[in-house]
Amino acid sequence: MSTKRMRPSGTWGDIIRRAGILPKPLSLTLDTEEEGDTYVKRLEQMLDAGILPEDLVARWSDLVCVDDARSPKSVNMDLT
Secondary structure, three states, X not given: OEEEEEOOOOOEEEXXXXXXXOOOOXXXXXXXXXXXXXXXXXXXXXXXXXXXXXXHHOOOOOOXXXXXXXXXXXXXXXXX
């Protein structure tokens, strides 16, 4: 599940939560609402399939390996 909002700067902020997969909510800042919707939809599809992109794993120092995030499959995929 994600939450989006327009920030005072005109950019869009999205917060994605996935208990058991993401160790903490993922906060994103995107330039447009359409860009945010597209990115979040694609990322949520991957997370729902149990795929944790390696670039997300790299964001958290408390994850030593993908298995630390409840053993989802891992792929290296550029979502931009």
